[in-house]
Amino acid sequence: MATGWLIFIAIVLIVVVLFQVTRTLDLVGQLRGGERTTVEMTRFHAMLGLIFIALGMIGFFYSFPLFSDRMVDKHSSNNAIIISKMFLITLWVTGIVFVITNVLLFWFAWQFRHRPGNEAVHFAHSNKLEFIWTIVPTIVLTGLVVFGLQAWTEIMGPAEEDATVVEVTGQQFFWSSRYPGPDGKLGPRDNDLICADNPLGIVTREWVEHRRVTLAGSKKLNHVGEIEVLQNREKEIQELIKQYTAIIDGSPNKYIVAATQDTLALIEKELGKIPGKITIREKALDRINKKYTEEYIAAHADEFTWGYDDPMPSEVHVPVNKQAYLKIMALDVLHNFYIPHMDVKMDAVPGMPTSFKFTPLITTNDKRQELANNPAWSIIEEGDDKPRYAKFNYEVACAELCGTGHSAMKYTLVVDSQEDYDKWIAAQASKWSQVAGSLKLENGFSKYAPVPAPATPMATTTTTPSDTITISLK
Amino acid sequence: MSAETSTHAHHVDTHAHGHDHHDHDHHHEPGFIRKYIFSEDHKTISKQFLITGIFWAIVGGLLSVLFRIQLGYPDADLTWMKPFLGKWISEEGQIVPEFYNALITMHGTILVFFVLTAGLSGTFSNFLIPLMIGARDMASGFLNMLSYWFFFLAGVIMFISFFLATGPASGGWTAYPPLNALHDASQGGVLGVDFWLVSMAVFIVSSLLGSLNYITTIINLRTKGMKMFRMPLPIWAFLLTAVIGVLSFPVLLSAAILLLFDRNLGTSFYLDAINLAGEPLANAGGSPILYQHLFWFLGHPEVYIIILPAMGMVSEILSVHSRKPIFGYTAMIYSLLAITVLSFIVWAHHMFMTGMNPFIGSIFVIFTLIIAVPSAIKVFNWLTTLWRGNIRLNPPMLFAIGFVSLFISGGLTGIFLGNSSIDIRLHDTYFVVAHFHLVMGVAAFFGMFAGVYHWFPKMFGRYMNQTLGYIHFWGTIAAAYLIFFPMHWEIALPRRYYTHSGFEAFSGFEQLNMFISTMAIISFALQLLFVFNFFYSIFFGRKVREMNPYGATTLEWTTPIRPGHGNWEGDIPEVHRWPYDYSKHGRDFIPQTEPLTQYEIEHGEHGDEHDSDIIKSEEHKG
């Protein structure tokens, strides 16, 4: 502590001394006459300007190569190649302007500094010059726009017919994915059907039924619906409020009173929200009953089967050299499906499906081989058995602020060779057809969860609706 | 456009009329409260804006120091901050993620709105408009005072939100819904966002009152002879800034109010199909993207609200200290006009990756890159202003030159971002952060510093300490470049990340981040040097003894050294020429108040051969 104070005092003293020095410098300058000081000061700082810009440019050219592979040398997807090219062109154009204008700026400050014998010239404008520097940037920028828009249309244009379709969904704070399955069709989704067992709200006959039961309950299946759970909780809280109030009124211990008041406030808040929650569920149930009538299901019989075979693996796989088409969704707030290596980036917007396409050009395995040549990747880190490159994976991140866990929304992309991919997707399909099968048991209703999950309490959705399915499959 | 309209707007403020306006011993001296607190004098209000702006700059800067510690020194033990920050510091002594998000949110909000909008425009529009156009005060001193006090109130509300149990807003300075529309999606969303929105609404009222006043004053109260095309460039900049503000801030107000409704009245302007952590919400039919359109309809013009005043002041300062007319005065005005108009049709370049129709994106690419043209014109004109000048490098001039450098460096990266295809790679990464900090953040600060150092003698009748000013300049420009230039290399890193350590793809930047953070802390410390110099010099600085210490042509230097309420003691001077007659006809400068001689042709009246006597001076030399 004492040394802390000593250091503090020392710093204060140094600052005071330095300040006195600057004051003296100022005063001396004044005494010696403003003009002479101005000339000297101007010379000194113009010189500093030259040094500054020289060092700055050296720093620029020195540090650029250190990181340039991060900036332009991307080649893992067609997008990356197109964008790297655009980036490089723009880098050259702007780089030249950057160097010339910045150097001129500080050089002029030196060259035309105030000194005896130097006179300013009354040069107020020149149509010719101004014309030149209107027209030249216009032409250059037009060029950039033309190239840029070509690249843009290429990347954002419609997807190919046979592209690999993957649906990805973001929510706080994880990604999930879904594939069309052997029938090649993604089953439709409906937010009203979302529940812990069906986190994406996939529409099939069973899921509709399932949601009816989880909302309204069923005597036959001995299941209490969410609506009833909430109503019970409402009554329970009203009971509790009476008890707590009695404690508060009666207890002589002020700590107990304070603690009880806190709890009371909490449950009162909870109570306030319950009617809203009940209404939302009643309306959802109403919509479900109105929409999914037997006639409706019969009329859309096809669509109702699409969802059966949709695999929902825990990472995204795509085959190499073939276009991948991402359908991007969000359940709660904005997210952004970002694959740094592939130059894939697209917002996930609740209520508004978006899409993005890319063609991966290097498989995960090949990328690992590529990295094996890089010394930084060949090291074996402490506590690891394999070198870094062997563990390399293309990563997916979130690039739109979505709350506390934003920086933790990691997901994995695996680029397979075509054979590997075919194997993988086949395995996924068979896994998930089992799930679908178990779903269809008992005449379209297999308990509540499609897999024997440890009796998930349906009550007040405290658990994250994520992993019921995926985890239990592993 | 010949601006005959100006002329006789010879408004005389009632309580200024005919009195002797010497320093302190005025017999109508208002009481302390009317003079320093609820003052209607534009000069006092300007100082109120400035000092409040400095306060907020320190707060906003401190916040950035905190989150830079998290980014650069994630393992640092901050347990010692626990007494001040409580639960925002974890048991292990780290900043918690929610607090990190609150820090970046408040940092952005405070610096963009409170410092670089109110602090900058509020200070200099207020101070310079009446002094430079020859008016005794603003059109409405009362509204002007209200403008400041609304700003103050907005600040109070924002400040209180720091002390909420659930913390201040934490969803980014752009406050996108649904994150910011829901009470349960983040802690800051519980109550902080409501404070944020109310504060912004009050702030917008302040800004509108100010802007309307600036516009009215400039249009109506110019002294005799002060045609529009004889106005100094800062005045043009302030005028257009105010116009942008009046047209765009109301849109943000609507956006904010609708968001308040969505939050508290159950409307669904911005919300649709939401299931938050398993809990379905009732909202349906709205669009989160709508908010972004409304926000950026202000948001993009806002960045020009921030930079135009700086551009105007820098133009003036470069000219005065080069002893040369600003090059291309009319081009400077038309480029300002072009920027003003274009700034309203580029907003969606912030939204290329929102799933917007790519064709619409293309249109915005075109407009966005067009806006680079007037920006380029300005840069070349500034450079040419220095060319063959007689440059005095004092602190204001250095900051003005620094501004140009930063504006170039940051503006050029805009050309990457504006091209939507490249923006796929760059959107929401540190490249964007580097871009806007150079071009807007630091550049606007440099404009502000240039202005403060330059007009301090007029504001307080004393000089700031030059040597400290020099140290401040070199330290700040070096630190600014060392912070934000290498940040471009972090192109892969997504912004608004509490930590990048979970990702292999984002690794390898630990040392760079540490370096940047160190520089950020140093640069914050350097700013305290300025703050000290500023307050010290107000009371103890060397006294100004000449009316026109820089040999400038503009009207503010014809007022007494410490002008009283009403600015000029006798009649307001009349203007006879443009403000940039430097080094003309062998004279160092010719004040605006000096009538044209018989054979003299005013600048801009008859094309360039006539008013540019470069040729003559060439002969003269040879």
Ligand code: HEM
């Ligand atoms: C040469 C002209 C400029 C162009 C073409 C340009 C382009 C862009 C683009 C496209 C973005 C969005 C990047 C993204 O989020 O993906 C952006 C961001 C930004 N620009 Fe510029 N810009 C230019 C000049 C300026 C100027 C002069 C300022 C301010 C004075 C400015 C301030 C900003 C700010 C504040 C942001 C980031 C806002 C945010 O997301 O938080 N830009 N710029």
Ligand SMILES: [Cu+2]
């Ligand atoms: Cu996120």
Ligand SMILES: [Cu+2]
């Ligand atoms: Cu913009």
